[in-house]
Amino acid sequence: MSMLLNGSTIASIPAWAFWLIILIVAGIIEINTINMVSIWFALGALVALLLDLIGINLTTQVVVFFIVSLLGFIAFILLVKPRFTSEGTGIIPTNADRILGQKAIVIYRISPMENVGQIHVLGQIWSARSHDGSMIETDTLVEVVDISGVHAIVKPLIGTEE
Template sequence: MSTTLIWTIVLVIAVIVEAITIDLVSIWFGIGAIGALICDFLGIHEVVQVIVFAAISIICILVTRPLAKKYLRGNTVKTNLDRIIGKHCLVTEVITADQKGEVKVMGNLWAATSLNNVTIPAGEYAEVVSIEGSHVVVKKLDKGEDISC
């Protein structure tokens, strides 16, 4: 099989994979294959063609992938659950290191554990740090912090 055919097949496969995934996973190999095809048309040895293919592909990945990921990521839309992170809540059942408690956040009751397994008694206020599965992780608010649930 001729090297022209091989580089053409690599180029076509890279373009097809890129068209199917639209995630910028193979376009760089297509660009590398174009460089190798140019070398083939100029009559350059096959070993150099492979080196040109690899070099162009790697350079394209290193230069463009971070930029592409940054600009093509899109906006992350928070779900309704994400909006409770950072909100203050009232502890309605004591939270201990060994047992989940319960907190009221924005009018809803959640099972809760405390950050660093600190005991938080009922009636205290806390801040939601994260959501883990079906419960929230909270940290106890200091006395001087603004308490608004």
């Protein structure tokens, strides 16, 4: 316990408290953002906190904080992110993006005059419009080529079989 009282200080506070604050703030930021932006710093702060608690000097703690944060970021970019992106496009598929390029069946006639139409794709029902404004009949096999708002934009797959 004496290490906690006599250890290093950063900005007049014990180093362990500083690292704990960084860990908590980075965690709160991470929870409140969609993208992974601060998890690396939380990881680095956790390791630095542990180093302070076992009595490692402040310089080493700071260096390790930056190294662990950087390595965490690099590992994510090289190992994790490619598993979640679409075929090297750099786009992480969301629910909507997953239907792009998929085959679907028209379950309610796509009619530009009536502005109606529905498809069944990947277990979901989507409102749909044709890519060229043409009418597409029920039970036609189509491919999703785009998304516009809440509508899947489709083109018929003539001469292909499912």
